[in-house]
Amino acid sequence: MSAETIARRTYPDDESITDKFHVTLLNQNKHIKNVDKEMLSKLKVESGWSSIGLIYDVPHPLHILITPSVIDRYNMIFRFLLSVRKVQIDLHQHWALQMRIKGAGVESALMPFWKLRSHMSFLVDNIQYYILVDVLESCFSNLMDKMETVKDFEEIQQYHDRFLTSVTSQCFLELWTVHHSLEEILEICSSFCTLVTRISLPPSQKDLVVFENLKLNFQRQTSLLFRVLSGVRSHQVSPHLAQLLLRIDYNKYLSSCGGQLGGNKGANI
Numbered sequence: 001m002s003a004e005t006i007a008r009r010t011y012p013d014d015e016s017i018t019d020k021f022h023v024t025l026l027n028q029n030k031h032i033k034n035v036d037k038e039m040l041s042k043l044k045v046e047s048g049w050s051s052i053g054l055i056y057d058v059p060h061p062l063h064i065l066i067t068p069s070v071i072d073r074y075n076m077i078f079r080f081l082l083s084v085r086k087v088q089i090d091l092h093q094h095w096a097l098q099m100r101i102k103g104a105g106v107e108s109a110l111m112p113f114w115k116l117r118s119h120m121s122f123l124v125d126n127i128q129y130y131i132l133v134d135v136l137e138s139c140f141s142n143l144m145d146k147m148e149t150v151k152d153f154e155e156i157q158q159y160h161d162r163f164l165t166s167v168t169s170q171c172f173l174e175l176w177t178v179h180h181s182l183e184e185i186l187e188i189c190s191s192f193c194t195l196v197t198r199i200s201l202p203p204s205q206k207d208l209v210v211f212e213n214l215k216l217n218f219q220r221q222t223s224l225l226f227r228v229l230s231g232v233r234s235h236q237v238s239p240h241l242a243q244l245l246l247r248i249d250y251n252k253y254l255s256s257c258g259g260q261l262g263g264n265k266g267a268n269i
Contacts, residue, residue, distance in 0.1 A: 024052075024053055024054070052078075052079065052082060053078065053079065054071075054075060054078055055071075056074075058071075064153070065153075065157055065160060073164050073168065074164070076168070076173055077164075077168060077171060080171055080173060083186055084124065084131060085128065086190075087124055087189045087190055087193075088121075088125060090189070090190065090193040091120055091121040091124060091189060091193065092121065093193075094193055094196050094197075095121065109201070109202040112211070112215075113196060113199075113203075113211065116214075116215055116218065116262055117192070117196070119218070119261040120188075120189045120192065120261075120262075122253075122261070123185065123222065123248055123261055124185075124186070124189060126247040126248045127247070127248065129247060130247040131171060134170070134240075134243050134244075134247070135166075135167060135170040135171055136167065139166045139167050139170070140163070142163070142166075143162075170240045172244075178225070178228055178229070178241070181221055181224050181225040181228065184217075184221045185218065185221045185222065185225065188221065189218075192214050192218075195207065195210055195211060215262050218261065218262040219260045219261065219262040222254075222260055222261040222262065223258070223259050225259075226248075226249075226254055226259030226260070228241070229241050229244060229248075230245060230259065
């Protein structure tokens with residue numbers, strides 16, 4: 001579903017709603033000045049996708065509520081959602097590629113690639129479902145319910161701030177251990193898709209080495225994510241960690257693999 005469609009569904013009476021949004025490239029390191037070479041080497045290199053953001057022409061008097069700092073928070077959420085969705089689409093497209101070359105006599109050589117793609121898609125699909133259903137739909141529905149009972153601007157501001165805080169928290173954007181693990185997993189999946197796109201048939205030795213490294217890194221990161229999610233002593237304290245774990249381990253497949261995806265055990269999920 002496109003952003004334009006969502007905007008029109010949310011504001012059906014405002015025909016000009018889509019004219020208020022603009023996609024742009026944002027420099028996330030624009031506020032960093034006087035950086036030495038050592039620090040510069042540690043900064044994350046931005047790709048075009050990670051630099052995409054939304055600009056909203058805030059009409060009066062909403063500028064009191066939708067401040068530049070609020071838009072920055074929305075963009076942080078937007079970039080994370082975009083990165084998950086992009087990887088999900090790429091993995092699905094490579095399933096279509098798998099179907100097209102089926103019967104070309106290279107199934108055995110590429111079988112390890114397709115098994116890993118299946119595991120990656122399984123994980124990313126469930127992360128995406130968690131974000132859309134358990135986080136966004138739930139938080140937005142709760143916000144709309146609150147808006148039905150507000151009495152003044154202060155309450156609107158309070159509920160809106162709670163909405164943003166809830167989405168940010170439940171997407172783990174400020175929980176470094178989980179967020180870093182998710183980012184690493186998405187980066188590995190993206191690198192895998194790039195490899196499959198350019199791979200020769202049958203795969204060269206160089207491609208096989210790259211594949212094995214990606215597979216090993218994917219196993220490590222999924223194992224780390226599983227340990228973090230399942231290591232919470234009280235799910236009442238961190239219910240969102242428990243909910244994400246429920247999504248990615250709903251059939252106990254991940255548990256049966258010791259929390260590690262990408263291995264040879266139980267190739268078919």
